[in-house]
Amino acid sequence: MRASRLVSILLLLQTRGRMTARELAERLEVSVRTIYRDVESLHTAGVPLYGDAGTNGGYQLLDGYRTRLTGLTSDEAESLFLAGLPGPAAELGLGAVVTAAQLKLMAALPVELRDRAGRVRERFHLDAPAWYRERDPLPFLPAVADAVWRERVLDVRYKSWKGEVTRRLEPYGLVVKAGRWYLVARSGEHVRTYRVWQILDLVVREEAFTRPDGFDLAAHWQEYLTEFQARLRQGEAVARLTPRGMDRLREMMTPGVVSAAETTARPLPDGRTEVTLPIESVEHALGEFLRLGADVEVRSPVELRERVIATLDDLTARYRDT
Structure with a gap:
């Protein structure tokens, strides 16, 4: 284990340049004291590694040094x-x-x-996209990827929820989530996320931009997901589910909804279970609860309950008319 960690320190410094003891410790999930001991061992072994103290200090390999320790376990x-x-x-x-x-x-x-x-x-075979969904048409993905790689400005025509819009973008990176491609790019003063399959047209300009130093695509994406989830869950609904309804909820709903159902579950004398679930909006929740059919009864909010009743009344009238 220690030998593997010493090799990892060498490869990290070789690929990333200067790193502090704390950065190495966090990356390798050990204590700073352990890093100090490992660095001393590398010195003893003759590795040309030196460290500088101070705010901008850290460990660094002598210029030109390259390790050939590339064996795989x-x-x-x-x-x-x-x-x-x-x-x-x-x-x-x-x-x-x-x-x-x-x-x-x-x-x-x-x-x-x-x-x-x-x-x-x-x-083992990895198939990331969800069930029952065709792959998105992505005619502009190679051009977007090229602009990301070469740091070139993009002029795009884009289908947003407001309709068609035009944007000038500085593309920072591409992310694949559940088989779908997203572009992280700066537009004006803000870094936003764009669905690649909603790009209607684009022009790759020869105008270059400077990617911000230290921009971490993975960290930015995680922050975006956290904010996105917070925006999605802005209300709550109380519902009563049959045993079959609870099983179907676990199969059909997102992990966050399932977790909320299991955490708030309260058994009722009639065999059903009352749960409190996060909802995005009344309109979205209506569609989700209707998927459970007769295995769910919405108790609150009143607006959602009334929408379910109105929808069922409309369906009943339609089928009786035929």
């Missing part, structure tokens, strides 16, 4: 064949490149690691 070799998603790679036009890279990696691995990595590929 069996777990690392296996994980490489689970790390890539063939669908998104193909959408970027890199399907053949990924296949070629995997073939080269397999050829370079020792026989015992090659066998284990091959078994992973035979036994």
Whole structure:
């Protein structure tokens, strides 16, 4: 374990340059004191590693030094064949490149690691998109990816909830979520998220922009998801579910709704369960509860209950008329 950590320190410094002891400790999930001991061990082994004190200090390898310690463990070799998603790679036009890279990696691995990595590929397949959904048309994805890579400004015509809009964007990065592509880009003073499949037209300009130093795409995306979830759940509904309704809710609803149902569940004398669930809006909740049919009774809010009653009355009238 310690030998693996020493190699990790070398590779981190080689790829990222200067890093503080605290940054190394957080990345490797050990104490700062452990990093100090590891650095001393590397010094003793003759690794040209030096550190500077102060606000801008940290550890750094001597310029020009490169480690050749690139051997893979069996777990690392296996994980490489689970790390890539063939669908998104193909959408970027890199399907053949990924296949070629995997073939080269397999050829370079020792026989015992090659066998284990091959078994992973035979036994596990990642299919990220959700059920019952066709892949989004993505005619502009390669151009967007090229603009992200080359740091070029984009002029886009975009379908938003307000209708068609035009935007000049500085594209910072692309994210795949549940099989769908999202573009994180600056427009004016704000960094926003755009659905790539809703881009109607675009022009890649030769005008370059400067990506902000230290911009962390993964951290930005996590913050965006947190804010998005908070916006989605702005109200609550009380409902009563049959045992079958509880089972169907677990199958059909999002993890957050299921968790709320299980946390607030209160058994009733008639065998049903009363739960309090987060809702985005009355309109959205109406559609969600109607999916549960007769296995749910909405108790509150009153507006939602009345909307359910009105919808059922309308359906009853329609079917009786025919």
